[in-house]
Amino acid sequence: MSDQFNSKELLIDGINKLQLSKIPTPELDARIMLSNAINYQGIIYIHNNILISKKEKNKFYDFLDKRIQGKPVSRIIGSRNFWKNNFLINKYxxxxxPDSEVIIEAVNKIYSNNAKSIQVLDLGSGSGCIGLSIIDDLNNASxxxxxxxxxxxxxxERNAKRLNLSKKIRCVQINWLKKTWIQNIKLTTNKERLFSKNKFDIIVCNPPYIKSSEIEKLQTEVKNYDPLVSLDGGMDGCDSYRAIFKDLRQLLSKDGLCFFEIGFDLLAEIKIILKEFNLNLIRVHKDFHGHNRVIEIN
Ligand SMILES: C[S@@+](CC[C@H](N)C(=O)[O-])C[C@H]1O[C@@H](n2cnc3c(N)ncnc32)[C@H](O)[C@@H]1O
Known part of the structure; x- marks a missing residue:
């Protein structure tokens, strides 16, 4: 018996299996998972006629099983495309x-022709997708x-290495719910040569903003696979905004701007918090569905 298989046959079988399990995007999911299982550069189409080894076939069928059990494709293959690059993710x-790409668009509109050196702060970096995408697009940014x-x-750090950006970044573990958080950021900027100023020209943040009571109602793919600390924004979803806005000015340079992702139903509450801490709402950027998604403030 031959130990080689044909990509078209495997894809069709995979798509059928996913369809039977009512996976919403069976064709795309099967194509991404097969491409990943065989380390294919790009994404395989049905018309591609590629020989697949038994080991690769088994890997693909293992991916299919995980998908059928409800695991998101990105969690199965360990990465996700965001803006212009592919980012490694893990369970943390x-x-x-895609909604968070609105932050990059908003930043690029203002800074894409900027020649001066720019210091960027990414609060709640997760995989690093937002901050790294920004400094990848801007010349002269740390x-x-x-x-x-x-x-x-x-x-x-792994993602920065893959994008050849390691020399332009530093990472620091800080909890913005603790009183010392600003002081700890300043300690880092003071000791790191990469940062000549201890204030930032651009501050970006996608904080956890789901109301605690809503977490149970989230889709299984989110609830079971995204870390709770990246989702839970407290009783009204605004705990992180309150903690960060209180001291934000201490980190922002004179002409600096901040871009915060928000829950699409939180704008009214967030306007009150901005006022309380004397911050100006410059603009609200909509996402691709027309929802209020990013606030630009200073
Ligand atoms: C919504 S996720 C955003 C991750 C990433 N920026 C993105 O857009 O994919 C929020 C991030 O904030 C971090 N985080 C939550 N609470 C925090 C806190 N009190 N202090 C610092 N980081 C926090 C989480 O670990 C998580 O990585």
């Missing part, structure tokens, strides 16, 4: 969402990635 990092989770920061 949020699966990057990045401080902050997260409460050490294993997430390790993933930022």
């Amino acid at each position: 990092t949020l699966d990057p969402r 990045l401080l990635s902050v997260d409460v989770c050490k294993q997430a920061l390790e993933q930022v």
